Amino acid sequence: MPVRPTAALRLAVNAVNLSTLLGLAVAYVGRARVTVAHEGLFVARGFTLGARTAPAFTVGNVIILRLDDEALARRPRLLVHEARHATQYAWCIGPLFLPLYLAAAGWSWLRARDFASYNVFERLAGLEDGGYPPPPRRRSRPSRR
Numbered sequence: 248m249p250v251r252p253t254a255a256l257r258l259a260v261n262a263v264n265l266s267t268l269l270g271l272a273v274a275y276v277g278r279a280r281v282t283v284a285h286e287g288l289f290v291a292r293g294f295t296l297g298a299r300t301a302p303a304f305t306v307g308n309v310i311i312l313r314l315d316d317e318a319l320a321r322r323p324r325l326l327v328h329e330a331r332h333a334t335q336y337a338w339c340i341g342p343l344f345l346p347l348y349l350a351a352a353g354w355s356w357l358r359a360r361d362f363a364s365y366n367v368f369e370r371l372a373g374l375e376d377g378g379y380p381p382p383p384r385r386r387s388r389p390s391r392r
């Protein structure tokens with residue numbers, strides 16, 4: 248399966264920074280079945296641990312799914328969204344992504360009472376592709392004239 252040079256670079260960076268290894272360990276602990284996907288990514292299906300709030304999450308180059316194949320087929324852009332998170336791991340030196348993501352999610356919660364609307368990582372990964380609603384529109388202040 249041919250891999251674009253940028254995807255090959257992401258695969259190498261996330262291997263060296265150990266985030267993909269961490270993702271494979273998380274998938275193993277969650278009893279997920281790991282398969283090789285496109286662009287150097289791995290998809291782990293059948294993850295069993297934790298709350299089912301997110302249908303998918305990504306650790307390094309490993310996309311961990313809580314959806315079955317039928318539900319995934321109804322959300323064809325979800326893997327594109329998660330692949331962007333894999334790229335974000337590479338940019339953030341691997342596991343350092345996690346505290347940065349949590350801080351961004353906290354910032355979003357403070358602004359909009361949800362973890363995605365103002366989370367820079369979710370916005371860059373594509374809110375709509377991830378199944379998130381668009382950020383709430385801010386009410387404009389009345390002018391003081």
Ligand SMILES: [Zn+2]
Nearest residue numbers: 328369372377
């Ligand atoms: Zn996301």
